[in-house]
Amino acid sequence: MPVTKAVLFDLFETLISEYAGGVRKASRSNKGNAERLGLSHDVYRREWGAAHEKRMTGQFADYFAVMRHLLKGQQVKVDDRVVKELYEERVLEKKAAFQGIDPEVIELLRRLKQEGVKLGLVSNCTEEEVHAWPDCGLAPYFDEVLFSYQAGFAKPDRSIYNLACDRLGVKAEECVFIGDGGSDELNGATRAGMKAYHAVWYLPLEMRDKITGHPKLERPLQAMEEIRRS
Numbered sequence: 001m002p003v004t005k006a007v008l009f010d011l012f013e014t015l016i017s018e019y020a021g022g023v024r025k026a027s028r029s030n031k032g033n034a035e036r037l038g039l040s041h042d043v044y045r046r047e048w049g050a051a052h053e054k055r056m057t058g059q060f061a062d063y064f065a066v067m068r069h070l071l072k073g074q075q076v077k078v079d080d081r082v083v084k085e086l087y088e089e090r091v092l093e094k095k096a097a098f099q100g101i102d103p104e105v106i107e108l109l110r111r112l113k114q115e116g117v118k119l120g121l122v123s124n125c126t127e128e129e130v131h132a133w134p135d136c137g138l139a140p141y142f143d144e145v146l147f148s149y150q151a152g153f154a155k156p157d158r159s160i161y162n163l164a165c166d167r168l169g170v171k172a173e174e175c176v177f178i179g180d181g182g183s184d185e186l187n188g189a190t191r192a193g194m195k196a197y198h199a200v201w202y203l204p205l206e207m208r209d210k211i212t213g214h215p216k217l218e219r220p221l222q223a224m225e226e227i228r229r230s
């Protein structure tokens with residue numbers, strides 16, 4: 001069994017959460033977004049969803065390009081003011097997730113660093129979702145940060161895990177991946193040759209058992225025991 005030289009973490013719902021006590025931290029609901037853009041809610045949701053892969057892999061220059069594409073496809077005139085407002089609201093909404101980080105998460109990162117384990121972040125995200133990253137309490141612990149929109153690949157594509165390993169200078173089998181399981185990231189990590197753990201500490205009960213086949217970590221520090229054992 002190879003010694004664990006690096007741990008890769010997912011960001012949303014693993015290190016940080018958009019929810020506290022089952023309620024979204026961001027006070028504003030984005031229900032009215034479609035109407036403000038001049039679209040029906042269903043069309044907006046469908047088109048936003050259809051653009052997902054391209055958004056995550058940086059195939060749009062930015063949020064504004066996504067919106068121009070989306071509105072043009074529906075023959076709706078772009079209102080730059082509304083798009084700018086929505087962008088700024090989205091930045092704030094995502095910033096809220098960086099508040100109230102579980103102190104045990106920070107403690108886990110601190111202990112891993114202390115033991116000489118390298119840390120990598122592998123997050124499927126777009127530019128406007130991670131404005132708060134550089135100034136958050138987690139950033140100083142990480143040796144490498146891979147945001148999918150910059151990397152050009154998104155989980156579960158093997159390429160993003162490989163890229164993380166290359167940047168950290170480790171082999172996949174020396175890496176452990178920890179995530180809440182969104183984007184099929186745990187199976188992706190396993191296919192890339194890593195041991196994957198299912199982080200459930202932020203997940204509501206009904207979500208925890210939707211993913212099977214990967215050992216669960218009930219609390220962040222449980223990862224230390226698992227890694228020591230490997």
Ligand SMILES: [Mg+2]
Nearest residue numbers: 010012013182
């Ligand atoms: Mg996640």
